[in-house]
Amino acid sequence: MARGERSEEVWAWYEAVYEAIQEIPHGRVTSYGHIARLVGKPERPRQVGVCLKNLPSPSTDPSKTSPRWNSGNVPWQRVISASGRISPRGPSGASRHAAALRAENVEVNQGAMGELTVDLGRFGWFPDVLPSEAGLVESSDEENEEEAAYHT
DNA sequence: TTGCTGACATGGT
DNA sequence: CACCATGCCAGCA
Numbered sequence: 686m687a688r689g690e691r692s693e694e695v696w697a698w699y700e701a702v703y704e705a706i707q708e709i710p711h712g713r714v715t716s717y718g719h720i721a722r723l724v725g726k727p728e729r730p731r732q733v734g735v736c737l738k739n740l741p742s743p744s745t746d747p748s749k750t751s752p753r754w755n756s757g758n759v760p761w762q763r764v765i766s767a768s769g770r771i772s773p774r775g776p777s778g779a780s781r782h783a784a785a786l787r788a789e790n791v792e793v794n795q796g797a798m799g800e801l802t803v804d805l806g807r808f809g810w811f812p813d814v815l816p817s818e819a820g821l822v823e824s825s826d827e828e829n830e831e832e833a834a835y836h837t
Numbered sequence: 838t839t840g841c842t843g844a845c846a847t848g849g850t
Numbered sequence: 851c852a853c854c855a856t857g858c859c860a861g862c863a
Contacts, residue, residue, distance in 0.1 A: 695860070717845050727846090729858050734844040739861080767846060774844050782844085 698724070702736040703754040705815055709763040712789050713810035714803050716767040723815050730767075737761050762786050763810075771801040 701724040709715055718730035726732070743757035744750065751757065762785035765771050771779045771793070783793040783801045794802050803809075812819075 698860090718847090721845085726858090730845040731843065731858060732845090732860065735860050737844050761844085764844075766844085772844050778844080
């Protein structure tokens with residue numbers, strides 16, 4: 686019973702998450718939590734992670750159609766933690782992630798422990814609403830978030 | 838079926 | 851600055 690309905694909710698969630706991620710501009714990054722807010726569920730940043738973990742790879746077989754959303758058309762690499770760190774999650778997972786970001790000119794720093802981080806003050810992208818839902822913003826000055834409150 | 842894990846975030850110590 | 855506890859809930863054993 687609730688199984689079917691539940692499935693649809695889950696599908697809708699995945700769909701919303703993937704679409705939101707596709708709106709992240711090239712060369713910019715945002716956080717799991719921000720994606721969660723953009724899709725209306727600020728309390729579930731972890732579920733955003735679940736979506737990315739289950740993001741399929743594009744089909745290598747030309748005769749088959751690739752999944753609607755796959756690692757080839759969803760910029761998964763532009764989603765990192767709110768602290769600007771790339772979650773280890775695997776032995777070489779983070780480095781792959783970093784490589785993908787550097788490929789689009791995003792500067793990835795490395796801590797002494799090998800922790801990979803990105804300066805959110807410069808590459809972060811945190812709009813209040815998705816551009817697609819903002820009704821094609823016509824102008825207004827872009828928000829300069831240079832204020833990067835760094836206080837080391 | 839039940840229970841634990843985890844591509845996170847936030848607030849407290 | 852670093853840990854620790856809690857909320858969330860889809861996957862997976």
